[in-house]
Amino acid sequence: MVLIILLAVVVLFLILFNIKIVPQTNAFIIERLGAYKYTWPVGLHIKIPFIDKIAKRVNLKEQVVDFEPQPVITKDNVTMQIDTVVYYQIMNPKLYAYGVERPMMAIENLTATTLRNIIGDLELDETLTSRDTINTRMRSILDEATDPWGIKVNRVELKNIMPPAAIRDAMERQMKAERERRESILKAEGEKKSAILIAEGEKESAILRAEAKREAEIREAEGKAQAIISVQKAVAEGIKLINDADPKNGYLTIKSLESLNALADGKATKIVVPSDIQGLAGLATSLKEVIKSE
Numbered sequence: 001m002v003l004i005i006l007l008a009v010v011v012l013f014l015i016l017f018n019i020k021i022v023p024q025t026n027a028f029i030i031e032r033l034g035a036y037k038y039t040w041p042v043g044l045h046i047k048i049p050f051i052d053k054i055a056k057r058v059n060l061k062e063q064v065v066d067f068e069p070q071p072v073i074t075k076d077n078v079t080m081q082i083d084t085v086v087y088y089q090i091m092n093p094k095l096y097a098y099g100v101e102r103p104m105m106a107i108e109n110l111t112a113t114t115l116r117n118i119i120g121d122l123e124l125d126e127t128l129t130s131r132d133t134i135n136t137r138m139r140s141i142l143d144e145a146t147d148p149w150g151i152k153v154n155r156v157e158l159k160n161i162m163p164p165a166a167i168r169d170a171m172e173r174q175m176k177a178e179r180e181r182r183e184s185i186l187k188a189e190g191e192k193k194s195a196i197l198i199a200e201g202e203k204e205s206a207i208l209r210a211e212a213k214r215e216a217e218i219r220e221a222e223g224k225a226q227a228i229i230s231v232q233k234a235v236a237e238g239i240k241l242i243n244d245a246d247p248k249n250g251y252l253t254i255k256s257l258e259s260l261n262a263l264a265d266g267k268a269t270k271i272v273v274p275s276d277i278q279g280l281a282g283l284a285t286s287l288k289e290v291i292k293s294e
Contacts, residue, residue, distance in 0.1 A: 095150030
């Protein structure tokens, strides 16, 4: 009886011990008597004691591996250090378990050789400016090479590109010279724009001054013209009034004498008097003598 109970306890222990739960995003590779039997997906499973064995636990999440810097030589014989980051995911647990020994070392070596081949076809400047192209080519080559291993390479990134110290110094000097050149160009363009603005301002100012002067001269001329017109209108009005008043010859004679007196204001040496004015002047002289005799 004790033996039966002991045997039952052992059987129960073996059953409980061989009940396995596969967690999410994992897969278990099961071997039976040393040969691949099946792959356990997520869930509850029971393996046969002493016959079945969990050969490998496979993580199906996307994983990231950062490889150490690798020395590479460019097409123009510049040696530099480049480290890469590979994002991969196991798509077939069986191929991953039996496809290659030490998959990560295989991917690292494959990454190094692929990187050397790609960089060897590029010059230094192309290498520094073609990260996206290099990443795309490496991802395509690695994904195709790792497909028989059940691995999918999702992305490859060049983390750091480290040229030799002498090259870095030369690049820094070149960048400094380029920045100084751009600064000089910007400064010259600023001074040019400033000079243009000043010249345009002076031009507009001169134009405004000329227009103001011309406007003033026009207004002055118009004022003088208006004054002349007003004087002429006044003279015309005066003549009209005199004509309307029908002046006598005596009045006209007196006005003629006043005009002669103004003409001979001590400045003229010779005066030409019309004949009709001379007759009037003679008449005026006769009248003056008659007044004196009285």
